[in-house]
Amino acid sequence: MVLKYYFDLMSQPCRAVYIFLKVANIPFEPCTVALRKGEHRTEEFKQKLNKFQLVPFIHDGDFKLSESVAIFRYLTREYPVKDNWYPKDSKQQARIDEYLEYQHLNIRGHCTLYFRQKWLEPTITGKQPDPKKLKILEGNVVNALDKFQEFFLADTPFINSQTVSFADILAACEIEQPRMAGFEPRDGRPRLKEWIERVRTECNPYYDEAHVVLYKRVEKAKQSAQARL
Amino acid sequence: MVLKYYFDLMSQPCRAVYIFLKVANIPFEPCTVALRKGEHRTEEFKQKLNKFQLVPFIHDGDFKLSESVAIFRYLTREYPVKDNWYPKDSKQQARIDEYLEYQHLNIRGHCTLYFRQKWLEPTITGKQPDPKKLKILEGNVVNALDKFQEFFLADTPFINSQTVSFADILAACEIEQPRMAGFEPRDGRPRLKEWIERVRTECNPYYDEAHVVLYKRVEKAKQSAQARL
Numbered sequence: 001m002v003l004k005y006y007f008d009l010m011s012q013p014c015r016a017v018y019i020f021l022k023v024a025n026i027p028f029e030p031c032t033v034a035l036r037k038g039e040h041r042t043e044e045f046k047q048k049l050n051k052f053q054l055v056p057f058i059h060d061g062d063f064k065l066s067e068s069v070a071i072f073r074y075l076t077r078e079y080p081v082k083d084n085w086y087p088k089d090s091k092q093q094a095r096i097d098e099y100l101e102y103q104h105l106n107i108r109g110h111c112t113l114y115f116r117q118k119w120l121e122p123t124i125t126g127k128q129p130d131p132k133k134l135k136i137l138e139g140n141v142v143n144a145l146d147k148f149q150e151f152f153l154a155d156t157p158f159i160n161s162q163t164v165s166f167a168d169i170l171a172a173c174e175i176e177q178p179r180m181a182g183f184e185p186r187d188g189r190p191r192l193k194e195w196i197e198r199v200r201t202e203c204n205p206y207y208d209e210a211h212v213v214l215y216k217r218v219e220k221a222k223q224s225a226q227a228r229l
Numbered sequence: 230m231v232l233k234y235y236f237d238l239m240s241q242p243c244r245a246v247y248i249f250l251k252v253a254n255i256p257f258e259p260c261t262v263a264l265r266k267g268e269h270r271t272e273e274f275k276q277k278l279n280k281f282q283l284v285p286f287i288h289d290g291d292f293k294l295s296e297s298v299a300i301f302r303y304l305t306r307e308y309p310v311k312d313n314w315y316p317k318d319s320k321q322q323a324r325i326d327e328y329l330e331y332q333h334l335n336i337r338g339h340c341t342l343y344f345r346q347k348w349l350e351p352t353i354t355g356k357q358p359d360p361k362k363l364k365i366l367e368g369n370v371v372n373a374l375d376k377f378q379e380f381f382l383a384d385t386p387f388i389n390s391q392t393v394s395f396a397d398i399l400a401a402c403e404i405e406q407p408r409m410a411g412f413e414p415r416d417g418r419p420r421l422k423e424w425i426e427r428v429r430t431e432c433n434p435y436y437d438e439a440h441v442v443l444y445k446r447v448e449k450a451k452q453s454a455q456a457r458l
Contacts, residue, residue, distance in 0.1 A: 052331075073326055097299035098296050104330070
C-alpha cells in the first residue's frame, strides 16, 4: 500500500516534506488539503483523517502521523534515504536535530507570526493590522534571521553540515514565507542569500515546483509595493 | 571523559533532561548555570560554553550540543537506555517524536509565555502585567492543556504509549511551570492529574528532586493567594 501524503503547498512544513519526498525518491500518493477552503475544519476530517486538524500528515496503511519533523524522521527509517539528508553518524545527526528542534520557537515561530499578521489575516478579514504590533513582529523576524546566519551558517555551506540535509529544506521553506508579505529575507544577508540558492539548486526541480504559487504571490507583492511608490 | 551537563533547575527542559539522565542512569558531571544571575549573558559564556546563551546544553568531550530534545536523542544513541524512554520500534518512536515536535509551539510555547508574563517579568521588573493580555495568555494555556488531554492521553496511560517515555517527562516539567504563577493545570482535568502522578511515580526520587525549588514557590504562590482572600 502506497504512502498517502496530505498537504497544502501554501504551508511551509508541507512544502518541506513534499520536497524531501521528491528528492529522496520516496513513492507517495499526493492528497491535497485546501486550507483556504477550510477542508481541515470539518468533524469528518477530524475523525477520519487527522485529529489535530492540521497539515502535513501521512497515512502509511493504518498508521497516521503528524508533525513534519516526526514524519521526516519516520521516513528516514522506513525508506532507503541518502545519508546527507539525515546522517547516521551520531554527532552529525545531533547537529541536524539541534536545528530541527531550535527552529520551532525561532525561525518558524517568528516568520509564521509575521506572515499571518501582515498577509494572511488581512487577506481573510479585510482588516489592516496594527502597525505598532507589526513593527515588533518584523523586528523579531530580523533578529531571528540574523541569529540564524550567525548560529548555523558561520562555518558551513549548509546548516551545521558540509552537505544539504532536511534541516536546510525546512529552514528555506520557512524563510521564503514572509516574502509573500513583502519582506525580503535575502536583503542585507549575503550568506543567507547564497545558502538558500545552494539549497534550491540541490533540491530542484522540486524546490521550484513546490514554490510555484509562492513565487507568484511574491511577484504580486513586489508589483503592489512598486505601484505604491 | 565524563559528560558535562549544564542546567538551571528553574528551566523546564533543564529539569526534563536532568530527570532523564538520572532515571536512565547516565553518568554526568552536573554544571549549574544561575540564569537569575545572568551567568549565561557574558561574552565568555558565549565563546567558551554555549553560543546560543541558553540552557540546557552538554559538552561531551569537545562536542557541544544544545536543545533538550536533540540532547535526549543523542544520549539514547550514545548510552544503553531502556527501550521505554525512546522505543526502537519505528512506529512507536514516531509516536513519541510526534509529541516532542508538537509541544514546542503548543504546551511549551503557551505555558512558558504565561509564566513569564505573570511571574518572571513582574518578579524581575516589579511591574504588574496588563490584565487583558494576561487573560488571553491564560486562555491559551487552558486551551493547550485541554487539547493535550484530548490528543495525547485519550487511550493510553502515557503520551501515545503504554509505558513512560521522555515525552512524558518533558510535558510534565512544562505543565508544572505555570503553578509557580498560581495556575493549577490539574484543576478540572482528572486525566491529566492522574497522568502527571504516574510520571512522577515512574521518575521518583528524581522528579521530586528536580522540582524542590518549584514546589516551594508553588506553596508560596498558594499562601499569597490565600492571604489575598
